[in-house]
Amino acid sequence: MKINKILSILFISFLMLSSYCLAMEKATDYKLDVTFIPESSSMKANAVIKFADGLAEGIKVFYLHGELEVSSIKIAGEEVKFQQAPVVYAYEYSLIAKQVTFTIEKPLPSAELRIEYAGFFHPSASRSASDYMRIDDDGVFLRAFQYSLWFPIFLEDKTDSYATNFSDVTLSVPEGFKTVFVGEKISETIKDGQNITKWRVSGINLIHLQVTAQRYKVLERENVHIYFYDNEKSQTAAEQIALLVRQLVKYNSKYLKKNAKTDSLFILEMPEYGNISAHNMVGLTSDVFQNINSEEYPKRTLAHELVHPFVSVKVSRDDPLFCLAIEGFPSYFHLLGLRHFSGKEKYNEFMVRVEKWFFKQKESGVDHRGNKLPVEKPFMKMSADDYSTYKDGYILWGKTKLFFNYLLREMGEEKFLVFTSDLVNRDSIKEKEFVSLLEKYLPSKKEQIHTWLYTNDFPEEFKINAGK
Numbered sequence: 001m002k003i004n005k006i007l008s009i010l011f012i013s014f015l016m017l018s019s020y021c022l023a024m025e026k027a028t029d030y031k032l033d034v035t036f037i038p039e040s041s042s043m044k045a046n047a048v049i050k051f052a053d054g055l056a057e058g059i060k061v062f063y064l065h066g067e068l069e070v071s072s073i074k075i076a077g078e079e080v081k082f083q084q085a086p087v088v089y090a091y092e093y094s095l096i097a098k099q100v101t102f103t104i105e106k107p108l109p110s111a112e113l114r115i116e117y118a119g120f121f122h123p124s125a126s127r128s129a130s131d132y133m134r135i136d137d138d139g140v141f142l143r144a145f146q147y148s149l150w151f152p153i154f155l156e157d158k159t160d161s162y163a164t165n166f167s168d169v170t171l172s173v174p175e176g177f178k179t180v181f182v183g184e185k186i187s188e189t190i191k192d193g194q195n196i197t198k199w200r201v202s203g204i205n206l207i208h209l210q211v212t213a214q215r216y217k218v219l220e221r222e223n224v225h226i227y228f229y230d231n232e233k234s235q236t237a238a239e240q241i242a243l244l245v246r247q248l249v250k251y252n253s254k255y256l257k258k259n260a261k262t263d264s265l266f267i268l269e270m271p272e273y274g275n276i277s278a279h280n281m282v283g284l285t286s287d288v289f290q291n292i293n294s295e296e297y298p299k300r301t302l303a304h305e306l307v308h309p310f311v312s313v314k315v316s317r318d319d320p321l322f323c324l325a326i327e328g329f330p331s332y333f334h335l336l337g338l339r340h341f342s343g344k345e346k347y348n349e350f351m352v353r354v355e356k357w358f359f360k361q362k363e364s365g366v367d368h369r370g371n372k373l374p375v376e377k378p379f380m381k382m383s384a385d386d387y388s389t390y391k392d393g394y395i396l397w398g399k400t401k402l403f404f405n406y407l408l409r410e411m412g413e414e415k416f417l418v419f420t421s422d423l424v425n426r427d428s429i430k431e432k433e434f435v436s437l438l439e440k441y442l443p444s445k446k447e448q449i450h451t452w453l454y455t456n457d458f459p460e461e462f463k464i465n466a467g468k
């Protein structure tokens with residue numbers, strides 16, 4: 001054997017070995033028991049975690065919010081030695097995570113890991129104000145992977161997340177606070193001055209495990225649970241929201257994803273920047289929540305957050321369709337339900353306004369506040385890392401609406417609804433499949449579809465009133 005062949009084999013085996021040792025474990029089940037202490041901005045917790053293939057030998061790594069400290073790791077009752085140190089981590093609102101490492105000497109096919117940890121969740125000093133995550137006197141405001149790592153995450157930052165199970169979650173807050181997690185609420189009891197809720201959720205993506213606790217009042221309407229602040233305006237709004245939600249969910253389950261997981265829905269009044277959607281939880285900022293019926297904007301916000309599970313189709317992070325699917329689909333498809341209930345006229349007027357805003361921004365390069373916009377990119381030239389840059393901006397927010405509205409016009413309503421159902425009822429989709437699907441429903445517009453997806457061109461015929 002030649003020396004360079006031997007060397008290359010050695011090198012390849014080294015690569016395989018190192019990637020084998022550092023391969024992240026895939027957690028298949030979490031049991032969490034967490035006590036939140038708003039008074040001192042802190043929490044203490046223990047997590048019991050199971051893995052798909054147990055634990056192979058090698059170095060294991062997980063991450064937690066940077067202010068948390070692990071006090072013990074056990075496997076089958078035995079203490080495991082570990083190291084912990086702060087590291088830079090992009091998928092944390094503080095940009096710092098606690099990296100915890102430990103070594104498994106021999107394979108443990110059915111090992112359960114028990115991790116005890118505690119610490120603070122102070123507000124962000126690093127990222128934007130929209131990272132409102134924290135624990136303080138107002139309550140608990142946490143999201144999960146990508147934002148606030150309040151339970152151990154076996155993933156590097158900037159990597160694809162995955163779905164897992166939380167079979168047993170117990171959350172304690174001082175009496176007076178009410179907690180909302182995701183999934184199914186099993187019970188709520190008051191004991192020793194603590195409000196203790198039990199939850200369970202399966203097949204949930206690690207980015208959706210939000211937890212919120214505030215001094216809420218609650219309105220229950222069938223399977224819709226509305227958590228609002230204790231004042232008259234919020235109380236009235238809660239009733240109106242309950243009605244609107246039921247209408248929209250009925251429409252979405254008929255025309256969008258048929259098996260969307262929305263068995264019970266939790267709608268929460270939130271502080272600023274709290275317009276979020278996580279599995280079966282929707283957060284609306286107070287401003288949006290209280291003005292639900294006086295303006296179209298809050299309705300659109302509610303409809304947008306509600307529609308996420310009804311248009312969620314899995315797309316790999318390295319697929320060019322990623323950004324359009326994750327935020328572009330909801331940016332348009334929430335309008336269908338509103339179009340149905342508020343009328344086509346309102347919808348059309350709104351689309352004309354969207355087109356005006358879009359051109360104003362495209363031509364001026366600045367947004368309505370005068371801030372410089374990112375360089376325009378075609379839908380299919382965006383990478384997953386472009387997501388936050390274009391999420392709220394004129395591309396995923398605005399151009400997406402114009403694109404799907406063009407499809408609606410060209411296909412006609414009936415065909416467009418069949419196309420939509422064909423699109424959102426898939427488990428997963430790739431760029432090529434998306435293009436074929438569009439070409440299948442609009443065979444005479446292949447060139448135009450290409451222009452929409454792969455260029456920044458916006459020919460006259462794309463305009464809403466073209467040919468009129």
Ligand SMILES: [Zn+2]
Binds near residue numbers: 277304305308330
């Ligand atoms: Zn969204």
